[in-house]
């Protein structure tokens with residue numbers, strides 16, 4: 001056990017690309033935590049997808065042993081936090097497991113959207129914050145200007161910000177000293193009953209479920225019988241270790257320490273992030289505050305392009321779900337798409353990440369249906385039903401009214417983009433609740449329907465503000481509105497995967513945009529194809545895709561056989577991504593494209 005005074009727990013907060021991973025690598029390298037030959041760039045972003053997308057999804061941690069200038073040796077625990085709004089809950093609870101943060105700001109760019117969103121999380125968690133100005137090796141670096149900006153915009157003292165280059169290594173020893181001298185040591189009572197926070201959990205193919213904890217009070221040892229206070233489940237610890245980042249066994253962990261254990265836990269679903277872990281025999285009196293199970297808020301259908309892949313998809317989804325408690329699924333059948341799954345996610349990025357992993361790691365070709373939220377149907381007979389899929393909408397005459405989830409959204413944006421942001425929120429049925437200014441930044445608080453946000457709101461917000469807005473939301477309440485189901489008919493056949501719930505006053509314009517887009521997205525066939533949007537039996541928008549009779553190879557007059565072959569191959573590959581509806585083939589991309597709202 002390490003003495004409390006010799007522990008420092010911290011996270012690194014930064015806007016994307018400001019150098020968080022590079023700095024973490026440097027800290028690990030300089031302290032010799034990983035042998036030079038094992039050092040690979042961006043150690044902490046384990047998964048391929050994280051690397052490619054440059055985002056960190058799972059919170060990672062590493063224990064660094066650092067001999068400081070004062071002659072004492074300190075244990076520094078770094079927790080890596082995810083940076084996207086879909087994972088805001090993961091960020092906020094991992095923040096509560098540490099006492100301080102390094103705020104990394106790119107000295108050539110200055111404070112940006114996520115810098116703000118993330119630093120406010122750190123401030124909320126009462127962190128001591130050490131500003132770090134990165135990339136000072138670049139000629140465009142303006143450390144003084146950025147210092148001033150940190151003080152103006154964030155309102156924290158930046159006079160002692162540490163100038164560094166994570167790339168060349170300048171200033172890294174100063175960062176380590178600042179961690180020891182400026183961040184507070186944790187507090188806790190080793191003689192009190194065990195109270196530990198479940199910070200994260202994941203599935204390891206060799207060890208089974210690994211649980212990461214931060215001990216608040218008491219001691220935890222290998223062989224202990226522990227209890228999860230929320231779920232009530234009890235387990236015996238098989239292994240207790242720290243991450244260096246490789247797992248290293250340790251006999252015990254005391255207050256302020258961070259480590260991992262295994263305990264023959266069958267699935268990650270049995271471990272709830274934020275839960276309190278205590279001893280079964282001598283439990284602590286009260287659990288830690290703020291436990292909140294992650295609730296899926298966005299649902300969509302995932303179907304195999306090739307019906308023969310259904311079993312493979314089931315297998316893959318079950319495996320992924322073992323590793324991700326916030327992802328839910330149930331089997332679904334669709335007239336158009338056959339057998340598949342209705343899946344629930346924390347948000348759109350989460351959806352994309354899961355879909356990508358299924359396609360890549362399990363080599364599956366998937367069709368994704370329109371993301372939707374959970375509506376509540378208040379039936380005339382008094383029953384309240386949840387609607388996860390617009391295709392399951394019952395006869396509207398049986399419904400008294402429908403409620404939908406609303407959110408309280410906070411958007412921070414530089415002045416010059418405010419007009420566009422307000423228009424976007426207005427277009428999405430938003431109600432302005434507050435508008436304030438801090439320096440040259442505005443903060444707008446809106447009450448918005450979640451359904452209008454789940455699809456492409458972030459994308460639109462990013463594009464109208466050139467990436468300079470930060471966005472955060474909380475679900476507020478379910479509220480009644482005039483919602484109707486709109487169906488899309490292609491060649492007079494309803495395509496259930498394209499039906500959506502929409503506000504009555506907006507159905508016509510949404511329907512018009514959708515049929516126009518589908519007309520562009522569906523390739524011409526040998527016959528005329530009507531494309532219609534309808535509410536019940538009433539058609540509200542219609543386009544006709546005219547017939548075509550053309551051999552794709554007709555253009556290749558002359559005897560260029562290879563070119564002809566290539567075209568045919570391309571067409572064949574394209575077919576794989578097509579789906580047959582009656583006589584019509586619809587490309588898979590059309591399902592998502594048609595639903596984008598950028599009219």
Ligand SMILES: Nc1nc2c(ncn2[C@@H]2O[C@H](COP(=O)(O)OP(=O)(O)OP(=O)(O)O)[C@@H](O)[C@H]2O)c(=O)[nH]1
Nearest residue numbers: 016017018019020021022054055134135165166167
């Ligand atoms: N010139 C220079 N480039 C740097 C420095 N630190 C990081 N970079 C580069 O900046 C880019 C982003 O660095 P990352 O460490 O991946 O940034 P990050 O904040 O971890 O990004 P995400 O993990 O995507 O959030 C990479 O190309 C780095 O090589 C620095 O001090 N100087």
